[in-house]
Amino acid sequence: MTEEKRYYPRKPYFMPVDYIDRNRIYREYIIDISAGGIFIKTENSVPVGNEISLTLPFPSQSYITISGVVVRNAPEGIAVRFHRSDLELVSRLESLVEEIKVVNQSSEWG
Numbered sequence: 001m002t003e004e005k006r007y008y009p010r011k012p013y014f015m016p017v018d019y020i021d022r023n024r025i026y027r028e029y030i031i032d033i034s035a036g037g038i039f040i041k042t043e044n045s046v047p048v049g050n051e052i053s054l055t056l057p058f059p060s061q062s063y064i065t066i067s068g069v070v071v072r073n074a075p076e077g078i079a080v081r082f083h084r085s086d087l088e089l090v091s092r093l094e095s096l097v098e099e100i101k102v103v104n105q106s107s108e109w110g
Contacts (some may be wrong), residue, residue, distance in 0.1 A: 008034035011100040018055040021046050035094045037068060037081040046070050046078050054080065058096050064089065
């Protein structure tokens with residue numbers, strides 16, 4: 001059994017996401033998120049290595065548009081790793097994931 005190592009922890013986050021792949025716009029659902037990427041539930045086959053543009057809704061920050069690359073294509077969806085060139089955007093993503101953590105903890109213990 002191999003141990004999966006991630007730099008950014010994933011959090012469950014069921015929200016709609018719009019993404020563009022090869023000039024087509026799709027609306028699907030995020031299953032989980034981290035500051036490094038997301039997993040999108042979709043039946044669309046998006047090849048590994050494709051660059052896509054995503055628009056993510058954040059409860060306290062409106063929407064964020066970010067680009068990424070498909071790193072895994074599975075029957076249940078695609079895994080996308082965000083490009084990390086915009087430091088302000090990276091900071092906003094890290095804040096979002098931290099907010100999700102707080103919300104999840106308070107609902108588990110509340």
